[in-house]
Amino acid sequence: MDKVHETPFIEVSGLYQIFGNTPKKIMPLVNAGKSKDDILAETGHTVGLKDINLKIHRGEIFVIMGLSGSGKSTLIRHFNRLIDPTEGQIKVEGEDIMKFPLKELTEFRRHKMSMVFQNFGLMPHRNVIDNVSYGLSVQGTDKTERYKSATQWLETVGLAGYEEQYPAQLSGGQQQRVGLARALCTNAEILLMDEAFSALDPLIRSEMQDQLVQLQNELQKTIIFITHDLDEALRIGDRIAILKDGELIQIGSPVDILLNPADDYVEAFVKDVNRARAVPVKTIMQQTVPLVTKQGLQEALNQLAAHDYAFYQSDNGFEGILLKETLEKALIEQPSGNIQSEHILATATVKPDTPLEFALPKALLSHYALPVLNKEGKHVGELRQEDLASTLDNSV
Amino acid sequence: MSDSSWLTEFPQLERRDLIDIRKSLDGAYRSFSREYGETIENFFDPLLSFLIWFEKLLISSPWWLIIAVIIGIVYAASRSWKLSLGVLASLLAIGYFGMWEDTMRTLSIITVCTLLSIGIGIPIGILISRSNKAQAVVNPILDIMQTMPAFVYLIPVVMLLGIGKIPGVIAVIIYAIPPVIRLTNLGIRLVNVETLEAATAYGATSTQRLFGVQLPLALPTIMAGINQTIMMALSMVVVASMIGVKGLGQPVLKSITNQYFTLGLLNGLAIVALAIIFDRVSQTYAKRSQKHLEGHNNG
Numbered sequence: 001m002d003k004v005h006e007t008p009f010i011e012v013s014g015l016y017q018i019f020g021n022t023p024k025k026i027m028p029l030v031n032a033g034k035s036k037d038d039i040l041a042e043t044g045h046t047v048g049l050k051d052i053n054l055k056i057h058r059g060e061i062f063v064i065m066g067l068s069g070s071g072k073s074t075l076i077r078h079f080n081r082l083i084d085p086t087e088g089q090i091k092v093e094g095e096d097i098m099k100f101p102l103k104e105l106t107e108f109r110r111h112k113m114s115m116v117f118q119n120f121g122l123m124p125h126r127n128v129i130d131n132v133s134y135g136l137s138v139q140g141t142d143k144t145e146r147y148k149s150a151t152q153w154l155e156t157v158g159l160a161g162y163e164e165q166y167p168a169q170l171s172g173g174q175q176q177r178v179g180l181a182r183a184l185c186t187n188a189e190i191l192l193m194d195e196a197f198s199a200l201d202p203l204i205r206s207e208m209q210d211q212l213v214q215l216q217n218e219l220q221k222t223i224i225f226i227t228h229d230l231d232e233a234l235r236i237g238d239r240i241a242i243l244k245d246g247e248l249i250q251i252g253s254p255v256d257i258l259l260n261p262a263d264d265y266v267e268a269f270v271k272d273v274n275r276a277r278a279v280p281v282k283t284i285m286q287q288t289v290p291l292v293t294k295q296g297l298q299e300a301l302n303q304l305a306a307h308d309y310a311f312y313q314s315d316n317g318f319e320g321i322l323l324k325e326t327l328e329k330a331l332i333e334q335p336s337g338n339i340q341s342e343h344i345l346a347t348a349t350v351k352p353d354t355p356l357e358f359a360l361p362k363a364l365l366s367h368y369a370l371p372v373l374n375k376e377g378k379h380v381g382e383l384r385q386e387d388l389a390s391t392l393d394n395s396v
Numbered sequence: 397m398s399d400s401s402w403l404t405e406f407p408q409l410e411r412r413d414l415i416d417i418r419k420s421l422d423g424a425y426r427s428f429s430r431e432y433g434e435t436i437e438n439f440f441d442p443l444l445s446f447l448i449w450f451e452k453l454l455i456s457s458p459w460w461l462i463i464a465v466i467i468g469i470v471y472a473a474s475r476s477w478k479l480s481l482g483v484l485a486s487l488l489a490i491g492y493f494g495m496w497e498d499t500m501r502t503l504s505i506i507t508v509c510t511l512l513s514i515g516i517g518i519p520i521g522i523l524i525s526r527s528n529k530a531q532a533v534v535n536p537i538l539d540i541m542q543t544m545p546a547f548v549y550l551i552p553v554v555m556l557l558g559i560g561k562i563p564g565v566i567a568v569i570i571y572a573i574p575p576v577i578r579l580t581n582l583g584i585r586l587v588n589v590e591t592l593e594a595a596t597a598y599g600a601t602s603t604q605r606l607f608g609v610q611l612p613l614a615l616p617t618i619m620a621g622i623n624q625t626i627m628m629a630l631s632m633v634v635v636a637s638m639i640g641v642k643g644l645g646q647p648v649l650k651s652i653t654n655q656y657f658t659l660g661l662l663n664g665l666a667i668v669a670l671a672i673i674f675d676r677v678s679q680t681y682a683k684r685s686q687k688h689l690e691g692h693n694n695g
Contacts, residue, residue: 118590123595
């Protein structure tokens with residue numbers, strides 16, 4: 001993701017949340033390093049979140065993963081201050097939102113962040129279009145304008161024609177699409193998703209995950225996504241933070257987490273993950289095999305340099321593999337000739353988002369690295385057999 | 397051990413002290429009512445004139461017009477021909493048995509009491525739903541209002557305002573207002589947390605949350621409260637007639653003292669008919685307005 005911005009878009013620092021009657025008085029105990037259980041036993045206060053420090057970059061899907069009771073739903077509610085922390089700050093674009101007075105906070109909630117809820121949080125007394133346009137109606141946007149925008153977002157999430165229905169008339173998946181459309185309708189930059197897909201059937205869930213990733217490619221929002229499901233985290237997250245008992249244990253990319261778990265807790269999680277299914281091709285994609293784009297045989301050989309083979313992509317798109325041997329032979333026959341179709345070796349290809357599971361058989365059947373092509377059929381890199389093998393080897 | 401009688405007999409206040417307490421309290425209240433009775437009475441004057449005007453309107457309008465208006469309201473609220481016909485039949489029967497005028501009087505006072513109860517009760521309900529402290533104060537008061545025998549709080553009201561419509565209205569409201577307060581409070585507190593969080597997360601102000609989310613979602617519960625309030629107001633008709641409220645209660649009172657069984661029964665049935673009309677109409681209205689809450693239950 002783009003890490004051009006030196007100051008992070010969202011920065012959480014030293015965030016503590018203590019539940020109880022006099023949370024402020026408990027802080028010294030927490031700072032003295034007393035354990036959660038000791039504090040509960042001595043004072044009856046629960047340490048919900050302990051010294052959370054996070055940096056979230058613009059345009060990434062940041063997943064916070066933890067089991068129930070880990071404090072993840074509490075944490076996400078701090079970003080729009082549905083819950084105020086006992087101590088600590090959250091800066092959005094350098095401004096500490098904890099310092100916002102009510103009026104500014106309201107404006108911030110209206111324009112900067114929107115939220116999707118686990119159990120949808122739809123308003124049962126409003127029909128779909130009024131639910132989707134709720135954010136705008138709260139802002140005082142006029143009816144025609146907000147309906148126009150809402151209709152458009154409903155279409156985007158695939159619910160065109162459901163405008164007049166009430167939430168109770170929709171299935172869970174449809175309701176969450178309404179929730180998603182509502183969140184997108186305010187054009188807020190930051191999207192908070194609290195176990196947004198956890199209440200859905202597995203099939204619908206993966207469908208929604210795909211849709212979210214696809215939407216994200218177009219919209220480039222900053223998404224903070226809460227889940228208890230590691231597979232989900234790995235599937236959609238650009239980076240993942242793992243929360244346990246109110247403390248952050250590890251922050252890293254999905255592959256980082258999978259391949260270098262920080263402690264036994266994370267490792268126990270990761271062990272059950274089917275890596276072949278969880279890791280997409282793009283995470284271990286390399287760019288070592290040269291790409292030939294010139295038609296001339298000599299130029300092609302120059303681009304190939306010391307490699308035995310290269311991928312060939314003409315103006316028509318990706319063509320196949322060029323072997324050095326073939327090219328050299330051809331050059332001898334026609335010193336100033338161009339690459340012909342008989343010089344090109346056909347090969348299987350994979351897409352960046354394809355899980356390794358599906359790339360595996362193709363990789364086994366090929367002598368060469370598998371070219372990775374984007375949606376437009378253009379070369380973006382290659383999948384090498386040795387990377388595939390080392391990634392899938394769970395024993396390391 | 398001369399002073400051990402407290403073991404066998406309850407140690408109670410001296411009879412003389414008790415009388416003194418009663419006397420001084422009664423005296424204080426009497427002088428209070430003498431001092432402020434008129435001011436308070438004046439305060440209620442607009443309400444009294446409205447009550448009289450409304451009662452006159454109901455009685456002096458032609459009976460068929462009243463019936464037409466009532467049936468119109470019933471149909472508009474319930475969209476049910478069956479219910480409208482039932483209401484028509486009971487109103488015709490009431491008129492036929494000579495209870496039209498008393499019924500109109502009762503109808504007018506019940507309508508006013510209900511509207512006042514709603515007007516006072518819902519804001520109080522909203523207030524106590526927002527503050528646990530307010531709830532802790534108001535709840536015991538509501539308990540007292542519901543369990544204190546009506547005759548007891550009639551005494552100070554009558555001492556203050558004399559006999560007539562206003563004390564009647566006050567007595568009825570004291571008795572009938574708790575359900576609407578309690579159920580408004582309950583309804584708002586039961587609103588789904590996530591739905592309310594969603595409203596907050598999208599930047600709704602507390603007024604927008606109240607009118608856009610909390611009240612609409614609490615409406616079925618509030619309607620149940622209003623329904624209960626109406627029923628309790630009707631059940632106070634006879635008690636209120638003891639302090640001079642005219643209407644169906646007075647013939648019932650008369651038949652108790654004179655042992656007129658049929659007169660009592662007929663007027664009692666008229667009260668029941670009014671109660672059923674109010675109940676069915678408000679309930680079908682509430683049900684109809686909440687239709688969208690019933691889903692296809694498809695997952």
